[in-house]
Amino acid sequence: xxxxxxxxxxxxxxxxxxxxxxxxxxxxxxxxxxxxxxxxxxxxxxxxxxxxxxxxxxxxxxxxxxxxxxxxxxxxxxxxxxxxxxxxxxxxxxx
Numbered sequence: 001x002x003x004x005x006x007x008x009x010x011x012x013x014x015x016x017x018x019x020x021x022x023x024x025x026x027x028x029x030x031x032x033x034x035x036x037x038x039x040x041x042x043x044x045x046x047x048x049x050x051x052x053x054x055x056x057x058x059x060x061x062x063x064x065x066x067x068x069x070x071x072x073x074x075x076x077x078x079x080x081x082x083x084x085x086x087x088x089x090x091x092x093x094x095x
Contacts, residue, residue: 001024001025001026001027002025002026002027002029002080002081002082002083003022003023003024003025003082003083004022004023004025004034004080004082004083004084004085004086005021005022005023005083005084005086006020006021006022006023006034006038006085006086006088007019007020007085007087007088008020008021008088009087009089009090010089010090010092011049012046012049012050012088012089012090015042015045015046015049016042016046023037025037025080028079029079029080030076030077030078030079030080031063031065031070031075031076031077031078031080031086032055032077034080034086035050035051035076039051049061049090050063050088055076056076057070057071057075059091060090061088061089061090061091062087062088062089062090063086063087063088063089064086064087064089065080065084065085065087066084066085067085067087
């Protein structure tokens with residue numbers, strides 16, 4: 001098992017009722033596997049906010065791993081390591 005820290009910002013902090021979470025996960029877990037854990041913990045409303053489909057992050061969510069957008073890495077297949085930090089941030093839009 002390894003430990004990671006997950007930060008929930010803006011609307012996602014309202015949905016989860018927390019701003020951060022320490023999570024113990026299996027070695028070589030991917031972002032997709034971590035999201036499954038978070039969805040089971042926080043429910044369908046959380047899932048609807050972060051995913052367009054089981055294999056696609058919403059274009060309105062920035063999901064960062066150690067300061068890098070996972071879309072520039074291996075997307076949902078990005079492997080997470082000990083003490084990594086994951087940031088979930090809803091994009092702000094308006095007009």
